[in-house]
Amino acid sequence: MKEIELGPEDRFTDLPAEVEVESQKYWILKNDEMGSYRLVSRKCPHAGGLVEEESGELVCPLHGWEFDSHTGVCLNVPSKSLTAYTVIVKDGLLVAQM
């Protein structure tokens, strides 16, 4: 496992936020109930479409699967979810554990 700095926590007040890590596209999500962050891949677990944000919702444009914008769990097929990584807050920075 390695730790990747994503940036200062106060930069990510408007979530989901798009970030790129090692040329791959991700969303930073926040579970408001738990107060915890997650980094999730934008690659759809169905057939690899690039998940987009539409009015605060995460939607795959290829076949319309929708994902919870706080957890990345698929709303159409609950056994599926966007690949997720733990994010911790360290000295005011969001750090993904990948």
Ligand code: FES
């Ligand atoms: S590839 Fe995303 S819904 Fe099919």
